[in-house]
Amino acid sequence: MTSNTFDIVILGGGSGGYSAALRASQLGLKVALIEKDKLGGTCLHSGCIPTKALLHAAEVADAVRESRTFGVQASLDGVDMNSVNTFKDGVVDRLHQGLQGLVKSAGITVVEGRGRLVSTHQGGGGTVEVDGQAYVGRNVVLATGSYARSLPGLEIEGRVVTSDQALRMTEVPKRVVIVGGSVIGVEFASVWRSFGAEVALVEAMPTLVPLEDPALSKQLERAFRRRKIAFRTGTRFAGVEQSDSGVVVSLEGGDSIEADLVLVAVGRGPRSQGLGLEESGVAMDRDWVKVDDRLATNVKGVYAVGDLVAGLQLAHRGFAHGIFVAEEIAGLSPQPVVDANIPRVTYCDPEIASVGLTEPQARSQFGDESVEVAEYNLGGNGKSQILQTAGHVKLVRQKDGPIVGVHMIGTRLGEQVGEAALIVNWEAHPDDVAAVIHAHPTQNEALGEAALILAGKPLHAHS
Incomplete structure (x- = not known):
């Protein structure tokens, strides 16, 4: 192998790209990671992390505004956006520095510049060109992410x-x-x-x-x-x-x-234009890269991950895709990533957290008579009362079968989506979850209470 020949050349250093690079490096593969801007991509620099920093500042503002409800004498004098931005940017900068350190310590070759797939190889993989320099990959991973969409005739300018x-x-x-x-x-x-x-x-x-x-x-x-x-x-x-x-x-x-x-x-659209994909024979569906369930394109040795692939646009989906592709290339035959089993969180107030099938989806798949649903109102949850939040936990199960969907809304309920993901992905039955002791007083109890309802033995809820 020449110095510019790699086991994997990854086009894009966002969630899907850098996770593929890190996992591939762990598996002993030689990796080139090409990024035109900053490692971390949309999620770290203009998506997940900065927006959640703003949302935390908003939560603090609300807490001060409502402090007298809790017997605390405080007043909100205003919001200084320059200071808010300093807080937000500090979080992003620290994470960015940590990511750069991880990638450097892994021995990954990072190439700064705009990459383009200029050819594919009969034996697999292809060549990516950056500023006139060729990087040959026995495998190529497309991970260029997405951009903020607009509407026809609506120009992004001014106000x-x-x-x-x-x-x-x-x-x-x-x-x-x-x-x-x-x-x-x-x-x-x-x-x-x-x-x-x-x-x-x-x-x-x-x-x-x-x-x-x-x-x-x-x-x-x-x-x-x-x-x-x-x-x-x-x-x-x-x-x-x-x-x-x-x-x-x-x-x-x-x-x-x-x-x-x-x-x-x-919404966001796939960033696939100008990358040489169609010219190199990569099949597209509008601007999405077409892949099979193993994230392989129609071109041997070329894969696509994250927001380039139609489906949920979530950073943790990108992480999962990146890890999957690295292990697939290394011959480990990992389990495919299934969108329906990926947890989702919307960080507004109140937060929304869910995983699995919605009630209408379950009824469409299994039939109306084969679906059971339970809702536990947070009015009966002690910690939620302390936090002064309304909402509920809803479980959807296949009758006499596993829980296939968990849907929650309420302050901070995004932090409960981990157990929800385990419940759905491990195909737990209501009796399985009901038997797990949930600490009191926590919002986590609400999941256990909803399972108790479906198991036919409600505690802090009416039968």
């Missing part, structure tokens, strides 16, 4: 922004319209409302967070009404007009909303 620009704002807008009521939209709605902004959400689907179980959508909508976050569902965006003083958002049907800022939060 119209995506999450990329929203994360760098130095002032809290007074009035915001958010186009899109899924994960990104409801998280920013939660942040800005906690910071004191007037927020209006516009969602084309019939409910907020439309991919979640309907019970969670309804609970979130009730919570947002209490927080005075306005929203319109089943309503389509029609147009926008900007001026020096503000922006007017037009909706189908003739209504309009005036604001100071518009956040476009209509």
Whole structure:
């Protein structure tokens, strides 16, 4: 092998790319990792981590604002976005430095620059070119991630922004319209409302967070009404007009909303253009890279991971994809990553956490008579009462079979999704979970209480 020949050449250093690189290095493979910007990708620098830092600052603002409820005399004097950004950027910088250290210690060759797949090889793999330099891989992993989408005719400029620009704002807008009521939209709605902004959400689907179980959508909508976050569902965006003083958002049907800022939060698209994929014979489905259940493309020795592959757009899905592909290349024959078994968390207030099938999905798959459901209201959970949160835990099971879905909403319930993932992935039955002793008083008890209901022996709930 020449110095520029590797067992794996990875195009993209985000969640899927760097996890593939680290695992492949552990397995003794020679790895080149190509990244045009910073290691860590969208999640670390303009997605998961910075948005959750903002959400924590928002939680602190709410805690101060509501402190008298708990007998603590405090007042909220305002939100200093420069200081908030300093906190946020500090978290990102520390994690970035740690990641750089991990990659360096693993002996991975990091190449800075924009890569392009210029050829594929008959025996497998291909050649990626960066600034005129060729990097030959016996295997190539495509891991270039995603970008913030917009809508046709809606230019991102001036007072119209995506999450990329929203994360760098130095002032809290007074009035915001958010186009899109899924994960990104409801998280920013939660942040800005906690910071004191007037927020209006516009969602084309019939409910907020439309991919979640309907019970969670309804609970979130009730919570947002209490927080005075306005929203319109089943309503389509029609147009926008900007001026020096503000922006007017037009909706189908003739209504309009005036604001100071518009956040476009209509999802993310795969970053696949300009990479030489189609020219190299890699099959595409629109802009998604087509793969089989082992993340292999139609070209031998070329794989795709993370947001390039149609499905859930989650950093931990990217991690799982990256580890899977490294082990697949190393000949370990790992178990495929199944989207339905991946936990999901939306970090608005209240938090939404889920894994597995929703109730409608389960009824469609197994039939109405073959599905049982239990809901445990957090009103009976001591820790949730202390935290002053409303919500519930919902379990969906196949009748006389395992639990196939766990759906939770309430303050901090995202931290409970680990057990939920074990329950679904290990195909636990209600009696299995009910037999596990859950510490009191914790919100974790709510999972046990819901299982007790399905097992036919409810404790802190009516039969």
